Amino acid sequence: MDCVTTSSCSRLTSAVHSSLRNGNFSTSAPPLGLVGSWIGHYLLENLPRTARYDARVPTPILVGAEPFSVAGGPIGVVVLHGFTGTPQSMRPLATALAAAGFSVELPLLPGHGTSVADMVSTRWPDWSSVAEAAYGELAGRCDRVFAAGLSMGGTLAIWLAERHPDIAGIIAVNPLVDPPSSSFRDMLSGMLEEGAVSVPAIGSDIAMQGAPESAYDASPIEPMLSMFDGVDEIAARLGEVRCPVLLLSSRTDHVVPSESGDLLAARAPGPVERVWLERSFHVATLDHDAPELEARAVAFVNKVAVPAMSETERLISPEEVRHVARLARLALDDDEVGRYAVQLSAILEHVDAVRRLDTADVPPTAHPFPVENVLRPDTETLSLDRETVLAQAPVAEDDRFRVPRIMGEAP
Template identity: 45%
Template sequence: MPVLPGAEPYRHDGGEVGVLLCHGFTGCPQSLRPWAEYLAARGLSVSLPLLPGHGTRWQDMQVTGWQDWYAEVDRALWELRERCEQVFVFGLSMGGTLALRLAAKHGRAVSGVVVVNPAIKLRGAAARALPLVRHLVPSVRGIANDIAKQGSEELGYGRVPLQAAYSMTALFRIVDTALPQVTQPLLLLHSPQDHVASPEDSARILSRVSSTDVREVLLEQSYHVATLDHDAELIFEESHAFIGRLAPSVGKKGNTTGG
């Protein structure tokens, strides 16, 4: 299936500091494209891959699972590592979950982690019924476009493929168990009004990681897809400052552009 217009992956070859951005479940790079371009404009090398099964039609996700999504971001991480001295991993929603797994698995290969409204658990009756319902119903109504800002639209599926959602719950369990292995500096930004990921997820992540350099930022004006919402600029600025503190070459003329 052809990729939907706007859902294409994005890459920018900049300087010696790289950023890998991971988009969310049933979403696509479009939700993170402004963030990626902001970082690229400041001389960073940027990779924003399209996860398998995403960016086409929801039926294509039914034959993919968390191992496929993780393999793609893992591959992109090592591509960045080949040409950058330092690499940071960023993620939105399930993309934040993937970023945390990368950090837990790869240790010093990841210099820092930034997550926006990360997800770590499905809650409620629907979550409890998922193991059975996925065999009976292929999909349910979508979760895309939880944005407070009028006129801002997320390009995502209108349906949630339940087989893929079930696989995502396995990813959540694995990452939750591995959170104490996350030791890198962590910037966690989350929206108190989030209709997709519970704020409890952010609280649990903050309580379980082993990172000692941790900053929490509230996104008071935004819903789940905060990277396209009122607080987008805050996210961009905070994340760039986070990198600048940990990678001193950022912002110095000639170092971030490879010149």
């Protein structure tokens, strides 16, 4: 696997880092915030601390914020970072996907990874067009393409899924899906009119100590409002997300409330597999659950891509597989669920020929050779010896089969 950290990605994000990639930047500042909190209390408490930025010469890229690109196999994954974040937050996931043999594009979104001043003039169309270009790049050389993203990166992944019905699947980590209230947006607009450019951002929302996120410490207001427009757009079209979705939700998230994930899970018509991350905050890609998150993402891509590449329509979703397993009293692990969804779909597709046959006038067969009312004389005969039978039981007691308790159990 060869890394081409500069060449292919420079095309994608040339506006941002064409001449900047070798600059140095001190990270002596405290762990920096992520997306400005449009939710409420934090922002309101800090309202007076606004700042102004002037347009000025571009600043060098933050350390670790460089884009990442790996030319891997025929399955590609676009990986997208969040608002005011950088590829640094997504690098472990991107690396895990690359290590699994997938092609990966992790672009640096315009205005990100240098200084807030560079971001002030950028908007949702700038970021989404870079996501689109990365998708196109992978679609050009891969059979199947997935999109993965954190926070606004998740929003962008959904946006890609809505635009590209043939996308293989998306992985959304704490995505922003639920549009913020108009009162909140009005408040931000009001601040803008009063001359404010940005609001403070929440510090690295990571439960794990000593795992800083490389991001701006402030959220520029105009780009933020533009992002909300993008959220409006994707939220209105969630019914078009027909691909399989892996939704990774942190149990505790101080930046994006869990309602966003709920909305995606409820509205997306395709199969949504939701996994709760119990020990992580918003930036789950850098938190305690990162290893699990990476493993889930790799497994998801593997299981979804396999039938897609054999062009088998998925007739049975993983949810249905779980339902059937419950009926059949089988305990299946996630791997088995994924595998059976693929294999049973392929078999049922073959069976579909039978379903299409017109058999309105054909009576069903229950027996290959007609036999009716087989009776025998009602005479007493020897039956099996009780002790012999019980001797074969896993657990027997007092002439009976012993079983675990049956009261109070789940069905």
